[in-house]
Amino acid sequence: MMKALKRLILITALILIIVPAVSVAYTVNSMAINPSSGALTPGTTVDISFTVQEPSGQTTTNDLVMYTALKSPQWSYIINVNGNPTSPATSGSPTVDVSGFLLTYKSTDDVTVAVTLSGTVPTVTQTSNQTLIQIYEVDSNGNQVATPYTQTVLVVNPSDVTTAIANANSQLSQLKTDIDEKTALGIDTSAAQAQYNTAQSQISQAQSLPSTQYSDALNDLTTATSTIANGETLLDKAWAESEIATAQAPVNNVDTLIAYFQGNSSTANDPRLATVITEREIAVSYISAASDFVTSGNYASARSKAEQAYTEGNQSYNDALTFQAAVEATWNPLAGLGSVGSLFSSSVLFIIVGVIAVVLIIVGIIIYRKRSRWDELG
Structure with missing residues (x-):
């Protein structure tokens, strides 16, 4: 039993001697990027500086890899050991690989890498995020170690901004056309007009912003598009409500005649009046359904029901007028003419x-x- 235990301890010790220590992740300090905020346009110069703190207590250090999507990059880095700088190194490649051999010192030493980078923002076919700087480690087998440190920036394709503004203006123009059409029909378009005015202001604000404030412009345009959609919805609602009001008119007219007939004993129980009342009730049920559709936001169905209500209500009113004429004919022999x-x-x-x-x-x-x-x- 003791021999087996000694053998296990010996094997474990050999493994620890043969297998290098696992690298502890580095840290990135003092990251400075100029310009420091906002979207960038192609050709803009970007300057970056930072320090990479290598983990202490290491006997073996991984390679340090740095990458940028900037065009014409100019790298410069200095390895500092206990505050003492080594000779600076430079590179003009998108990717810089600092050998772990250069970063390996005594486990008690403080090793840092001071890096500066300058380059220009690349041209993009569409507005998208581009990598300003990415830092990671690779082991002796070339495998990436841990999660990379990454800084990105939104790079603007100027034509995208122009297109977005043009699309928003096109939608705004359509809303104005729809408002004018409904106004001509006597529909109350005040709510939709208020949304139009707000969206117009939001688009104007987006147009006035410089390209470096593309994100703000995009937010304004997104808000404007939403405002325009809300205006169209309010216009659709007003249209449906107008159709319901139109359908209510013949019902109100027939109600007056029904009250007249019901107030006379000679006509109160006439079967013709019952027909008029039945038609009137059908029209009212359609109006009620149309109102429910408005509440639920289904304005197309609301208009459809309102049209049915108008047809049925008009039929009821016409039948009531025919009934009235027949009754008056019994009182006035010439009424039939x-x-x-x-x-x-x-x-x-x-x-x-x-x-x-x-x-x-x-x-x-x-x-x-x-x-x-x-x-x-x-």
Whole structure:
């Protein structure tokens, strides 16, 4: 048993001697990037400086790899050991590999790498994030160790900004056309107009920003697009509400006639009135459904139901007018002649009134003369 234990300890010791210590991750300090914020346009010069702190207590150090997507990069780095700099090294390649051999010192030494980088922002076919600096380690087999340290920047394709503004203006123009069309139909477009005014201001603000503030411009344009969409929605809602109001008009008209019929004992229980009321109730149910669709935001269905309500309500009103004409015909024999009958009826009434007036005048004259004669006779 003791022999087996000694053998295990010996094997473990040999493994520790043969296998190098696993590297502890480096740290990046004092990262400075100029320009320090905002999106960049192609051709802009970028200056970067930073320090890489190598882990202490190492007997073997991995290679330090640094990469940039900047064009025409100019690297310069100095290895400092306990504050004492070595000779500077330079490179003009996108990728710089600092050998682990150059970074390997006594485990008690403090090893840092001071790096400066200068380059220009590359041209991009579309606005996208580009790598300013990426730092990572690779082991002796070329395998990447741990997660890279990465700094990116949004690089703007100027044509993307122009396109985004053009698209927003196109949508704004369409909203204006839609507003004008609905205004001509007598629809209340004030809510949509307010959204139009807001979106127009947001687009103007985006257009006034320099390319370095592309992100802000993009945010303004995104907000403007959302505002335009909201304007179209409000316009659609106003249209649906207008259709419902139009459908309500014949219902209101027929309600007046129904109340008139129900107030007369001769027509209150007439089967024709029942038909009018049934049609009116159907129209009201369609209006109710249309209102529910407006509440749920389904404005196309709301307009469809409002159109059905208008058709049914108009039918009810027309039937009520026909019923009214039939009832009045029983009171006025000439009513059946339509407008002509009404004209004759009015003429006859005028003549009757005129005759009565003449008779009253003649009687008055006769009475007056008799009284005058009596007065003369004393």
